[in-house]
Amino acid sequence: IYLVEVRDNPDITTVGDGIWWAIVTLTTVGFGDITPVTALGRVVGGTLMVAGMFTLALFAGIVGNTLLNVVLSIREEQVRMSGYYDHVVICGYDSRSQMLLDAIVEELDTNERQVVVFAPRERPPEVPPHFTWIQGDPTKESELGKVRLTHAQCALVVGARDVPPSDADARSILTVFTARSYLSQQAATSSRKRPVYIVTEILDAENVLHARAAGADEVIETTRLGFSLLAHTIEQPGTAALISRVGVKGSQNIYVGSIPDGLELPATFDAVSAHVKSRTGALVIGLRPPEGNDVLNPPDDAPFSEGSSVVYLASEPVLATTEGQA
Numbered sequence: 001i002y003l004v005e006v007r008d009n010p011d012i013t014t015v016g017d018g019i020w021w022a023i024v025t026l027t028t029v030g031f032g033d034i035t036p037v038t039a040l041g042r043v044v045g046g047t048l049m050v051a052g053m054f055t056l057a058l059f060a061g062i063v064g065n066t067l068l069n070v071v072l073s074i075r076e077e078q079v080r081m082s083g084y085y086d087h088v089v090i091c092g093y094d095s096r097s098q099m100l101l102d103a104i105v106e107e108l109d110t111n112e113r114q115v116v117v118f119a120p121r122e123r124p125p126e127v128p129p130h131f132t133w134i135q136g137d138p139t140k141e142s143e144l145g146k147v148r149l150t151h152a153q154c155a156l157v158v159g160a161r162d163v164p165p166s167d168a169d170a171r172s173i174l175t176v177f178t179a180r181s182y183l184s185q186q187a188a189t190s191s192r193k194r195p196v197y198i199v200t201e202i203l204d205a206e207n208v209l210h211a212r213a214a215g216a217d218e219v220i221e222t223t224r225l226g227f228s229l230l231a232h233t234i235e236q237p238g239t240a241a242l243i244s245r246v247g248v249k250g251s252q253n254i255y256v257g258s259i260p261d262g263l264e265l266p267a268t269f270d271a272v273s274a275h276v277k278s279r280t281g282a283l284v285i286g287l288r289p290p291e292g293n294d295v296l297n298p299p300d301d302a303p304f305s306e307g308s309s310v311v312y313l314a315s316e317p318v319l320a321t322t323e324g325q326a
Helices: 015-026 039-081 095-107 141-147 165-184 205-214 222-235 239-246 269-280
Strands: 088-091 115-119 132-135 154-157 197-202 218-221 253-257 283-288 309-314
Touching (some): 015 039, 088 095, 095 115, 115 141, 141 165, 154 165, 165 197, 205 218, 218 222, 222 239
Parallel strands (some): 088 115, 115 132, 154 197, 197 218
Antiparallel strands (some): 253 309, 283 309
8 A cells, every 4th residue: 555655645655654554444443544545545445445354254253163162062071971970080191091091991891981081182093982082181170070070980190101200290290189189179079988099100209109199099100110020020030921911801810809708707818718719719819908908918817807808819800899999
């Protein structure tokens, strides 16, 4: 407009005058302090007016559609999650977490038990369709309601592998702390028979106590466990393979359950072991007192009181779980 009007229009003498007129015209404000006086100037002005209307309409449409999609997605998540009870919530996901999902498929019947993956990214294509994906930040209390954490059985906090271990542990600990803080403020938490069981992965052994202080019921030191198996197999070849088999579904695995009927308590650990072995074929390797401090390979004469559970080795669960067991 400056090049067209500078010779004939006394109101447009600088490029700044042209820019001011263009802004006023594009936004459809139209102060009228500067107007084109030439035919070509009016053509430029008319083009800019039409372009301004389309630009504002496009901008308003994009903003409106985005807000509508956000609101609808939130409502869809709320409706979709409204029937979820005793589900499993996985907080965090990266490309290496696919192995965790594969292990969960082996361990759980995902047709009967809903598994929700909660991570601040869009659903990757490799995630199987029977996993529910909810996009959100598990470190923010305002977003934990998306996954109905108050009605979940347990939450697994997965450490990130794309950042240093200290940063990954810091996020995991913050997630645990946020979840416990959120649960403590919800009325539904007080009516639960058992609290939500939170398990977190820690990559640096120095952060284990911090994770427990934040509210984790169980802490898995994956890096330390792997290195310990490597070191132990130097002196005891083959032990790492044995322990790996213990942790795989379908092989011998560790379970916790109640004592079968037919044995009068209190009894000794030796008597309980023989009773379970004769009834189920499972190998009892420890006991869990009512206070929950597991004891592995106790003496044969160790007392086994009412309310205690047995820790046993079997290819599948053969004993009923106790009411207080997570």
